[in-house]
């Protein structure tokens with residue numbers, strides 16, 4: 001299977017994890033878009049979706065799926081989303097599409113995070129993919145200096161403003177041996193809104209599209 005076929009297969013496999021009658025959390029990116037396309041086929045069996053970005057909300061609406069405000073939801077059984085990198089411990093780097101803040105919020109609320117990816121995203125150590133960090137614009141230079149002290153090389157994502165009106169620094173040259181520790185350190189830096197390490201709240205299940213088919217991993 002091609003990378004795209006692997007993404008689609010993983011998205012199709014995720015449908016089995018959607019409880020009947022639930023409100024479902026939906027991520028952002030090309031793999032999440034395949035999931036939305038599959039979700040549309042069973043939209044009569046769900047009671048709407050919480051979107052992790054404006055782009056996802058638009059795609060859900062285009063399929064006639066009701067988009068629900070997270071503030072009106074006190075039970076979110078499942079969140080389905082992709083990743084830029086994921087390890088066997090289901091720790092992730094996310095934010096390649098710039099939606100990391102709302103993704104992390106919806107993931108925090110959801111009881112179960114189901115990650116859907118192709119096999120190129122499975123890595124031994126996180127960090128080959130530059131770590132996205134959402135930053136309040138006035139804090140850009142200060143945060144960049146602090147990240148440099150941690151050994152990273154931050155680069156401003158050009159011509160990109162998040163749904164929340166902030167900027168993104170993509171941090172290169174990090175070898176992330178302890179994702180939970182680094183995520184906690186980054187959370188302490190004033191001016192950082194969200195970092196793209198999803199380790200304190202990792203995925204619960206990985207549906208991995210591979211050339212042999214979809215593998216299910218949990219940790």
Ligand SMILES: O=C(CO)[C@H](O)[C@H](O)COP(=O)(O)O
Pocket residue numbers: 027028029030031032081082083084093094095096097098099100103
């Ligand atoms: O975190 C994300 C967006 O902020 C995406 O889930 C991540 O970038 C993976 O995207 P794709 O499914 O297109 O590979």
